[in-house]
Amino acid sequence: MARKLGKDFSFLPSAAARPDHDKRVQALDLARRLPALALSARQAAASAQAGLHGRRRAGVGENFWQFRPFIPGEAAQNVDWRRSARDDRLYVRQREWEAAQVLWVWADLSGSMNYRSDHGAQSKLDRALILALALADSTVRAGERAGWLGLTRLSAARDIVDSLAVALIAQERASDGAFADLPQAAPLRMREKAALIGDFLVDVADFAACLQRLSAQGARGHALMIFDPAEEDFPFSGQTEFYDEAGDLLRAGRAEDYAAPYQARLAAHREALAAAARAQGWTFALHSTARPASEALLNLRLALTADGAR
């Protein structure tokens, strides 16, 4: 549990983790600043969901595809009478089969995320939540479908930000504010995509197992590691007592002595996470809360749409 001890370097109260109105507005604001996220069209081909991406074959869709001759025995309502009136045969209008891409978003809402130092613009949790909601909104506005991994169903509704927020609050109430620090979801279907946003301060093995489970059916995704500048720079010195949300304590006589080992370990941890992601065909990126959120969203969007090159 977070303890408010000083102005700097302390956990925020858990109430700050709610996806309240301000954060939703920020998420919407952020999403509106970027063009709607249209996931890569090639990926869309195999998807069964109706969406933007024309599949060059007749199916359920909006756009005209072709007229084909009426097959006797078909329902008469299929006949396109306007076309059929031109000659003696009956025709059926076919539309192009348009499919939608699917994006599952997930953000780490656990206690370790609820942290912000003086150098960070936002707490990690706020940033992750806003990015996730913005990504979902952006996806839906592009005509795709989105959902919260392990929490909601896919939706193409315009108010997805609100519905996700409602679901998250309900989840928070149900679980008494405790969130897992990795998604506990069943494997995703092929061609579906996922965006995981969190600080991933977990065992690399757990992280790898999670990704493996998610992509067991061929789904791919992107992991974005969010960190506070203080977590990277280690700006501590003198007598310092460190604690984390799990209750661990470390008393350092000279905190500066810990800077170099910590930074080495952090780099190793990141490298291991990236390797685990690559092993499952995922991409992995870093984002500091000192940087603007739009930068992260842009990178996320690039990563999610440009994987055709892979």
Added chain:
Amino acid sequence: MNFLPLSFASPWLLLVLAGAPLLYLLLRVTPPPPRRVAFPPLRLILDLKKPDATPARTPLWLLILRMALAALVVIAMAGPLLTPRGAVGAKSGSLVVLVDDGWPAAQDWRLRVEAAQSRLEAAARDGRPAAVLAFSELPKEGLTAQDAAGALNRLRAIKPKAFLPARAPALDAISAFLKAQKSARVVWLSDGLEDADGAAFAQRLAALAPGAEILRDLRGVQAIAGADNGVATLDAFLVRSTASGPFAGRVRALDAKGASLGDGDFDFANGLTAKASFDLPVQLRNEIARLEILGVHSAGAVKLLDAGSRRRRVGLIAGAADEPPLLSSLHYLRDALSPFADLRVAKPGAADPAGQLLDEGVDVLILADVNASAPALRKRLDAFLASGGTVLRFAGPRMAAARDDDLFPVRLRRGGRTLGGAMSWESPKPLASFDESSPFFGLTSPAEVTVSRQVLAEPDEGLNARTWARLADGTPLVTAERRGQGRLILFHVTADPAWSNLPLSGLFVAMLKRIVDRAGIVAKTTEPGANPGAFLPPLRILDGFGALGAPPAEAKSLPAGGLPAPDASHPAGLYGSAAAPRALNAFDHGMKLTPLDFSGLAFRLGDLAGPRPVDLRAPLLILAFLLALADALASVWLGGRWRKQVGSKKAGAILAGLALLLALAPPPARAQNVGQRDMEAALTTRLAYVVTGDPRVDRISREGLQSLTETLARRTSFSPGDPRALDPAHDELAFYPLIYWPVAPDRPQPAPEVARRIEAYMKQGGLVLFDTRDADMQVAGGPPTPAHAWLQDFLKNIDLPPLAPAPPNHVVYRTFYILEGLIGRAENGPTYLEALPPETGKENRPALAGDGVSPIIIASNDLAAGWASDSYGEALYPLDPGGPRQHELALRGGVNVVMYALTGNYKADQVHVRELLERLGP
């Protein structure tokens, strides 16, 4: 602790230092608390715990710092005293302090008291008995030893006196004391001057108490020896006792009421005497009652001037006017009198020279060979004498020839006497020496002064008493007689060398000066019924520091003849009557400032300004405080906050800034800020609004006034500065022509003084625009709205004119635009102004106005919300009913109100200008 000049007031407190090891242990086991830091990625380094991770011990240097701090406090509490080696005195035996308390000691009295005090305090610490003896107040029952605290009290009771006490009488008491107290130590705080009997006293003291300590001020004593009211300037003559280097300063002249009349600079350079001159008009010089050396506080540095120092006005009339200079009596008189008197000579050919001179207010009238028998002249002279004037007559052929002239002190024998002439049987006579009763007593009569011819007095009874000067054979030469309050004096010779060579001698000048000096005294001190020979009671007496005060009980009356020097019964000061006091000065011409010579005597000489014991308590405590500050900084540094908060590079700059902040007291800075704001407000006329405390209302006010300001600048010749938010309780209101006050009914009422300030602001011509912002809530005939109730509550303490709804042709609707009403967010709310006088006669005037500007406007349409514009000039807030026209009308209303506040009812007259021009035209 003889090896160190250090002693302690309460040494037992040092035992506390024995507890230091305990403190050492305590400090060692309680290190400063670490800083707690939340750090989510902690598990990455959780296994990195190093053996030295937790400093269970305080760092050694911090330990030393804190121990030193504790030790300093303990030592300071023990009262350490650093005694310089030279000042180390005996540790046993009683102490007797002899204090010179004449006026020469007053100059550095504080030093003397401190020196005596430090020695008495040392005695008090050691529990030695002590005694204090002041030479002016010898104890009647002899000198007895008492405890040092009592001696200290005795010392504080001593004040310097305005005379020089004799020291010899104290010797008996001192020797008795020294007999009783064998190992007594003698300290003499000497003024270093011979005074009355200094050398003899010093010798006998050296014999009585060899090795006595003498403390004197090596800088010496300054005094004003005398003052001379000369021809053009009044000169003060200064002396000092030792030529201890250059000494320059200033003498100030004060009148009887203590007002400064002028300053004169003096510079001793390296000499013993100096002069300060006052170049003042003679009337002002005569007003001078006191001269004092600035910065020197002793009775000797004060010179009291009485009537004797006034420069007299002397009128001269000669019987024969047009004689060549060397034969003219006027010539000799003028030359003799001009150094010390203000001469007036009757204009040649004046009809009534005596009357003319008397009209000029002369003190002494000299008639040289003038026939004073004319009745008119005689009458004037009698009146002059009766009122206190002095008439000095010189004999001569005309006077001797006048038959019925009898204005003489003595009866004259008709016909002169010629000595040494052809018809004479005697040679010219020299002068006899002067009697003691004569005012000329003390002057030497040179043998070469001879009289060859004179008028003779009849040997009447009382002639001797009236004679001031006589010839060697006893013939009266100068006679005088009191007439009324004045004096009539006759020189039996002429004022020119025709009858005697007296006018050629210096004696002539001295005699005239005595007469002139005495003239003033006689004229002023003599009151009806007063006996001239009586004693003069003390009037105001100087204390040793040179301040005049009520006479002490021991001051006695002064003999009329005066005293050469003040003494215990007659301290320096003013004596006689308040109208014409006689001054007795502490230091005068006759006295000398002779330094006392201690050489060859068995004394230990010390300098008053020399080293004395230093109490180390305060410096030690300050040091301890600084150490405590350093300790606090160290704790911050150890806690790691230092680098986080300030960074090591900025630390120096921040420390310097802190020191600067400490050096600059905050109050001036605050005053500067206020002054700056008011100065800006005074330099640029600007609109102002009252901060209600409701952030939304205040924001609307600011935006509304900003828009109105821009509109005014664009449309009118008035370019106001940026609008200002006012706190009516603290800000100066006088700089703002118009104050907009939106009523926020949910805010508490302002303090009562706000109502007083607003009332004062209205009284001095300000205009307050209250806006109740409740036009949409008002119901005709209904209860008052909350805003109205609030405003009524506020205004009930303010003296207001009667208010009335503004008529449509009120001048406020005509000042710039022609309007129907004041419109804001709403447009139907009423507007109240000071009620106009009832209209008489002329109906349909285009604009109505009373005398002056209404001090108050109460609007209800939420004007500021109507004025507020966005960057496109459109209304920022939704208006009711709405539209750009309403926004425009609202702004026009605002412009009109500002114009009304600035121009008053001038526009009401201006609407008539066409008619006026028509009337003026042909």
